[in-house]
Amino acid sequence: MKKVHENSENLFVENKKILLKGDIDKFTVPLLWKQLSQINDLTGIEIIDLKHVTSIDSAGSLFIEEIASTIKDQNNLDLPIDKLYQNVTKDINDTIKVFSQTDVKTYSRKRKDPFFVLVGDLVISFITSLHEIMILASDVFYWAILGIWRKKGARKGSFTQQSLLIGMEAVPIVALLSLIIGLILSLQAAVQLRMFGADIFIADMLGYAMLTEMGAMMTAIIVSGRSGSSIASEIATMKVSEELDALKMMSINPIRYVIVPKFYAMSVCMPLLVILSIIIGILGGVFVAILYLNISATAFYNQLLNVLTLKDLLITMIKSTFFGWSIVIIGSFYGLKVEGGAEGVGKATTYSVVTSIITVIIIDVIFSLLYLP
Amino acid sequence: MNNSEPIIQVKNLVAKYSEKTILDDISVDINRGEITVILGSSGCGKTTLMKNILQLQRPASGQIKVFGYDLTQIDEMDYQAIIRRIGVLFQNGALLNSVDIFDNISIPIEQHTKLPKEIIKKIIEVKLHLVNLSHAIYLNPSELSGGMRKRAALARAIALDPDILFCDEPSAGLDPLTSASLDELIINLKKQLNMTVVVVTHELASIHRIADKIIFLDSGKLLFYGSLKEAKKSGIEQIDTFFKVGSF
Ligand SMILES: Nc1ncnc2c1ncn2[C@@H]1O[C@H](COP(=O)(O)OP(=O)(O)OP(=O)(O)O)[C@@H](O)[C@H]1O
Numbered sequence A: 001m002k003k004v005h006e007n008s009e010n011l012f013v014e015n016k017k018i019l020l021k022g023d024i025d026k027f028t029v030p031l032l033w034k035q036l037s038q039i040n041d042l043t044g045i046e047i048i049d050l051k052h053v054t055s056i057d058s059a060g061s062l063f064i065e066e067i068a069s070t071i072k073d074q075n076n077l078d079l080p081i082d083k084l085y086q087n088v089t090k091d092i093n094d095t096i097k098v099f100s101q102t103d104v105k106t107y108s109r110k111r112k113d114p115f116f117v118l119v120g121d122l123v124i125s126f127i128t129s130l131h132e133i134m135i136l137a138s139d140v141f142y143w144a145i146l147g148i149w150r151k152k153g154a155r156k157g158s159f160t161q162q163s164l165l166i167g168m169e170a171v172p173i174v175a176l177l178s179l180i181i182g183l184i185l186s187l188q189a190a191v192q193l194r195m196f197g198a199d200i201f202i203a204d205m206l207g208y209a210m211l212t213e214m215g216a217m218m219t220a221i222i223v224s225g226r227s228g229s230s231i232a233s234e235i236a237t238m239k240v241s242e243e244l245d246a247l248k249m250m251s252i253n254p255i256r257y258v259i260v261p262k263f264y265a266m267s268v269c270m271p272l273l274v275i276l277s278i279i280i281g282i283l284g285g286v287f288v289a290i291l292y293l294n295i296s297a298t299a300f301y302n303q304l305l306n307v308l309t310l311k312d313l314l315i316t317m318i319k320s321t322f323f324g325w326s327i328v329i330i331g332s333f334y335g336l337k338v339e340g341g342a343e344g345v346g347k348a349t350t351y352s353v354v355t356s357i358i359t360v361i362i363i364d365v366i367f368s369l370l371y372l373p
Numbered sequence B: 001m002n003n004s005e006p007i008i009q010v011k012n013l014v015a016k017y018s019e020k021t022i023l024d025d026i027s028v029d030i031n032r033g034e035i036t037v038i039l040g041s042s043g044c045g046k047t048t049l050m051k052n053i054l055q056l057q058r059p060a061s062g063q064i065k066v067f068g069y070d071l072t073q074i075d076e077m078d079y080q081a082i083i084r085r086i087g088v089l090f091q092n093g094a095l096l097n098s099v100d101i102f103d104n105i106s107i108p109i110e111q112h113t114k115l116p117k118e119i120i121k122k123i124i125e126v127k128l129h130l131v132n133l134s135h136a137i138y139l140n141p142s143e144l145s146g147g148m149r150k151r152a153a154l155a156r157a158i159a160l161d162p163d164i165l166f167c168d169e170p171s172a173g174l175d176p177l178t179s180a181s182l183d184e185l186i187i188n189l190k191k192q193l194n195m196t197v198v199v200v201t202h203e204l205a206s207i208h209r210i211a212d213k214i215i216f217l218d219s220g221k222l223l224f225y226g227s228l229k230e231a232k233k234s235g236i237e238q239i240d241t242f243f244k245v246g247s248f
């Protein structure tokens, strides 16, 4: 294997000459560069002697050219650079020619925008995004409503397939997390309630919390993470690989064909998942009530009926449908917006999950206002 | 090693994807300072041969010697040192998508040398100039056309002045003029820098311009190895058809 010689002294200044020795390549240039910068005054030098140069590569060639042009500048010489070289062998001359900088056009990097311009851009892009999301949402609603009557242009079996993906496959994780949340909430509460001897109110507390907040919220966050990300990455991949363009050229509306089935599936699955979450969360509470507080299941059940109202259930169902819609639309939005190649897909997925979780929370706040007297 | 020894020696190479044999008992030597063109129909295993030589895929059996070192036996450190002296242009370019062209080319240079920034910048500018892509230096790969990406990838492949350059279809998707200028660059690299080049290509015009030697693969076997003239005189049916059909 070729050893790297980090030689000590291979650049000399001798009466009006710069002398280079040995291999002038990517491994020796760093040191030579340092030696050159220590000299730094090249006035009076007229020649670069390459007699003892044994080999050279692009780095070496450009290094020599750099010396030459510095000499030219410092001495105000007006001659072609290669007139400065002396004792150049053919091999080395060839290499220098191949890598010659003389007719290379240089470009400078675009300067970074100042801070306030960046902030301004951010605000503007946020507002345009909002606008675009609204347009996409209205498109999706339009095609979704139209699709109820007109079956043409929709993919056969896609609703079932999407429902399995978004709904069925989320059941285990939603169930597990809801059970755990139910257990935790009621255990925490049980300790406190016991101090006041208000054991039975655990049913009120847990039932109300699961029904109005926790069930919908937990499910929405799980679904954003699971389905929101997969929607965004699926659509982004289709966009990047020109599949969406191909659909358009087959006169198939991509929104109708790709997004609307997901929209239908989400509209059905989200409320069902939320109901599942509420029931299992409450079941978790029942365990705690029976095992820790010694409340009978019947007592728990009777107490529960006092707090669960149809109105709350209805609001939660509506709320969770909104959650589902926002997840689909935001996922699709970032999927459609993707730019560049494969790395854009990852970004789209991240943005979509973050944004849909934030949106879910905002929608939740709005619905909470409904409960204010 | 002495300089007359072949720079790449492939002995009894067998390559498989799971159970399917793609390359069957290939033995071939590639000479220093020559341009060797790998020919064969689509899907016959040209890319597979290249990847096996580079050890991106492990050969099922056989021996691969590069610079006289057996890559199938060598340890990781030595392998890295050899790979640094090899440049590869992949079939689809394989640029890093998350950074611009400048960084795509500067990354290998920064990783493997201690060159000052000024020189690195000059190297990048010159290499891009060689592939005629100076203006794209600060663009992202996603902002380039397919052919431009190929050329940027070629600039990256020669960033470290490799001794051996592998090109998988450098001119696919390029217009005849750009393709011809790339051929000229490859010939220059060979003549003036004494680079050894291995090219996979289908373009007859290109083959006529650059090929010193030809490797012709057919259904996993090495059908022919030799110069272009010999290939045309060989009388092997598949090779005759290849040159006839292609020369419309
Ligand atoms: N990852 C893989 N798994 C299984 N088989 C593969 C894989 N990659 C390639 N093959 C098979 O190996 C064979 C050779 O593929 P290879 O990519 O080497 O062809 P090629 O000669 O480079 O073709 P082209 O000119 O189209 O690029 C093909 O028949 C292909 O089906």
Ligand SMILES: [Mg+2]
Pocket: B046, B047, B048, B091, B168
């Ligand atoms: Mg290939």
